[in-house]
Amino acid sequence: MDENSSARLKRSLLRITYRIGLFLAMLTICLPGLWIVLSSLRPTVEIMAKPPVWIPQQISFDAYVAMFSGIGKGGIPVIEYFRNSLIISVTSTVIAVAIGMAGGYAFARYRFRGKSGVFLGLMLTRTVPGIALSLPLFFLYVRLGIIDTHFGLILAYVALNVPFTIWLIDGFFRQVPKDLAEAAQIDGCTRWQAFWQVEFPLAGPGIASAAIFAFLTCWNEFALASQLTRSVSAKTLPVGLLDYTAEFTIDWRGMCALAVVMIIPALTLTYIVQKHLVGGLTSGAVKG
Amino acid sequence: MKGFKPSAPFLLLLPAIIVLAAVVVVPLILSLYSSFTPFRLTKPETFFVFVGFRNYVSILSNADFWWAFGRTVLLLTIALNLEMLLGLGLAMLVEKATRGQRLLRTLMMFPMMFSPILVGFQFKFMFNDNIGLVNNALQSLGITQDAIPWLIEGHLAFIAISIAEIWSSTAIFAILILAGLLAMPKEPIEAARVDGCTPWQTFRYVTWPFVMPFAYIAMTIRSLDVARAYDIVKIMTDGGPAGRTELLWTLVARTAYSDGRMGMANAMAYFSILLSIAFTVYFFNKLAAARTQIGAEW
Numbered sequence: 028m029d030e031n032s033s034a035r036l037k038r039s040l041l042r043i044t045y046r047i048g049l050f051l052a053m054l055t056i057c058l059p060g061l062w063i064v065l066s067s068l069r070p071t072v073e074i075m076a077k078p079p080v081w082i083p084q085q086i087s088f089d090a091y092v093a094m095f096s097g098i099g100k101g102g103i104p105v106i107e108y109f110r111n112s113l114i115i116s117v118t119s120t121v122i123a124v125a126i127g128m129a130g131g132y133a134f135a136r137y138r139f140r141g142k143s144g145v146f147l148g149l150m151l152t153r154t155v156p157g158i159a160l161s162l163p164l165f166f167l168y169v170r171l172g173i174i175d176t177h178f179g180l181i182l183a184y185v186a187l188n189v190p191f192t193i194w195l196i197d198g199f200f201r202q203v204p205k206d207l208a209e210a211a212q213i214d215g216c217t218r219w220q221a222f223w224q225v226e227f228p229l230a231g232p233g234i235a236s237a238a239i240f241a242f243l244t245c246w247n248e249f250a251l252a253s254q255l256t257r258s259v260s261a262k263t264l265p266v267g268l269l270d271y272t273a274e275f276t277i278d279w280r281g282m283c284a285l286a287v288v289m290i291i292p293a294l295t296l297t298y299i300v301q302k303h304l305v306g307g308l309t310s311g312a313v314k315g
Numbered sequence: 316m317k318g319f320k321p322s323a324p325f326l327l328l329l330p331a332i333i334v335l336a337a338v339v340v341v342p343l344i345l346s347l348y349s350s351f352t353p354f355r356l357t358k359p360e361t362f363f364v365f366v367g368f369r370n371y372v373s374i375l376s377n378a379d380f381w382w383a384f385g386r387t388v389l390l391l392t393i394a395l396n397l398e399m400l401l402g403l404g405l406a407m408l409v410e411k412a413t414r415g416q417r418l419l420r421t422l423m424m425f426p427m428m429f430s431p432i433l434v435g436f437q438f439k440f441m442f443n444d445n446i447g448l449v450n451n452a453l454q455s456l457g458i459t460q461d462a463i464p465w466l467i468e469g470h471l472a473f474i475a476i477s478i479a480e481i482w483s484s485t486a487i488f489a490i491l492i493l494a495g496l497l498a499m500p501k502e503p504i505e506a507a508r509v510d511g512c513t514p515w516q517t518f519r520y521v522t523w524p525f526v527m528p529f530a531y532i533a534m535t536i537r538s539l540d541v542a543r544a545y546d547i548v549k550i551m552t553d554g555g556p557a558g559r560t561e562l563l564w565t566l567v568a569r570t571a572y573s574d575g576r577m578g579m580a581n582a583m584a585y586f587s588i589l590l591s592i593a594f595t596v597y598f599f600n601k602l603a604a605a606r607t608q609i610g611a612e613w
Contacts, residue, residue: 045408045411048408049408049409049412049419052404052405052408053419053422053423055482056422056423056425056426056482056486057422057425059437059438059441059482060425060426060429060437062437062440062441062448063437063440066440074446075446077445077446078454078455079446079451079454079455081455125330126330126331126334127331129327129328129330129331130327130328130330130331132327133323133324133327133328134324137322137323137324137327139322139324139325143603145328147596147599149331149335150535150539150595150599151592151595151596152335152339152340153539154538154539154588154591154592154594154595155339155343155588155591156541156542156545156564156584156587156588156591157542157545158542158545158564158567158568158584158587159346159542159564159567159584159585159587159588160339160342160343161568162346162567162571162577162580162581162584163342163343163345163346163349163581164338164342165571166345166346166349166577167342167345182334182337182338183338185334185338186334186335186337186338186339189331189334189335190331190335190539191539193331243428246430247429247430247431247432247433248430249430249431249432249545249546249549250542250543250545250546250564253549254568254572265430265432265433265546268432268433268436268550269432269549269550279440279446282436282440283440286433286436286437289430289433290428290429290433293428293429293430294428297424297427297428298421
């Protein structure tokens with residue numbers, strides 16, 4: 028009896044510790060982001076207040092209004108940056124996925140000499156730090172006259188994304204049984220038809236998640252963009268964020284608002300894609 | 316080329332190879348060449364002067380470079396190890412949850428969605444000595460009276476950067492290790508428990524070997540992208556105070572774009588590239604070994 032109750036006590040103590048641990052972990056993860064959102068909605072006076080004001084007294088969307096109402100009021104041309112980011116990210120994603128599909132299919136469906144060597148080689152091109160790659164690219168782009176253009180950045184981002192899209196799409200094609208395409212070919216499809224009518228639809232969701240991943244990489248990239256763009260005509264949002272810190276007095280509220288604008292598309296897309304992403308990265312780790 | 320019929324996988328890989336050759340390999344060869352010249356942006360004619368290993372010699376005898384190099388390795392060691400441990404802990408916490416696991420999993424991925432530049436900004440804001448959340452909280456709780464100069468004092472700035480780095484990347488480990496834990500069959504654990512293993516033994520000899528390949532996948536992905544710390548440091552301290560948080564990557568950027576000494580910067584960049592490649596190859600091999608260990612086809 029006594030042993031029973033002490034065991035029960037120990038059990039519930041463990042459970043409470045577990046709950047607290049989980050809560051603290053989740054708090055640490057979410058707090059920084061929530062703090063940014065909250066700060067973007069508060070008046071600057073409250074952000075700067077000493078002693079700190081913990082409970083917001085008034086909530087306003089002024090920062091967002093100011094940001095989108097042009098250079099004069101908000102300080103930086105957010106709309107242009109947003110447009111550049113969108114054009115560059117979407118275009119380079121589409122190209123990278125097309126190339127990645129071809130490459131991923133080759134890895135998943137064919138055996139060839141030096142396969143793992145080629146794979147490792149592709150991955151190694153991805154390891155080159157953005158800032159190290161930016162030096163020769165900067166020089167070349169100036170010579171070719173494509174510095175500070177959408178085209179230059181799109182080209183760089185395609186190269187940045189191809190290795191990873193190949194990795195992901197390779198994983199998704201591996202999950203589609205080989206027999207299905209073979210059966211279609213026996214029934215009279217060409218390999219090309221079998222690919223588009225059988226394998227592509229099955230691997231579709233995975234390919235979509237690879238696309239979203241590529242999009243996010245472009246959307247978030249900074250090291251290359253900061254050196255290869257200079258003006259409003261090609262600067263992307265991450266580079267735009269730095270506009271705020273360049274000044275002596277930092278407009279914290281404006282920066283927070285811009286941060287929220289940057290994070291919302293990323294948040295939505297990652298949420299859609301999360302399930303497939305993990306599946307794609309780990310495929311082949313458990314069974315071939 | 317008559318009679319030569321290229322194989323299908325070669326043709327399929329061709330576009331990828333062309334793009335990577337044009338945007339990565341050729342520029343890198345160019346930068347390798349220019350690392351042997353005293354090339355300055357302001358003096359284009361210096362591009363054709365060959366000076367052999369002079370850039371490399373002067374880098375290797377430069378104390379600032381070695382500090383930055385050592386600091387980079389230290390940051391990566393601390394960050395990767397802690398990320399791995401915390402990610403494992405987080406994954407196990409979430410795996411235990413009986414209700415709302417899907418929600419927890421989504422929350423857990425939250426930091427992954429932040430671009431490094433945003434992470435940097437967010438922690439710059441939170442660690443601000445005057446209006447930052449951290450100091451405000453410490454002062455309101457009465458732990459300290461003074462404003463702690465988080466980003467102004469060298470060591471503290473390094474700690475702040477490490478925290479930002481760890482916050483942003485733990486999620487990758489957690490999510491992949493969690494995938495491993497969820498894919499794991501339950502029978503071996505039960506068998507171990509029946510055989511009288513302690514929880515620690517069960518973890519060490521049953522769970523961990525199974526989850527290890529997933530941890531290595533996370534490590535490989537992470538090592539592909541170690542240089543993202545550049546973004547964080549760039550916005551948080553920009554290498555300051557007085558170069559105390561200067562990493563290899565910020566040093567390269569400063570030498571190249573502020574000082575305009577491209578040749579020198581390219582020589583430094585090669586060290587950073589080798590560092591990244593070393594990390595990746597190391598974990599890639601571990602991953603391959605772990606895969607064969609559990610009998611997977613590669």
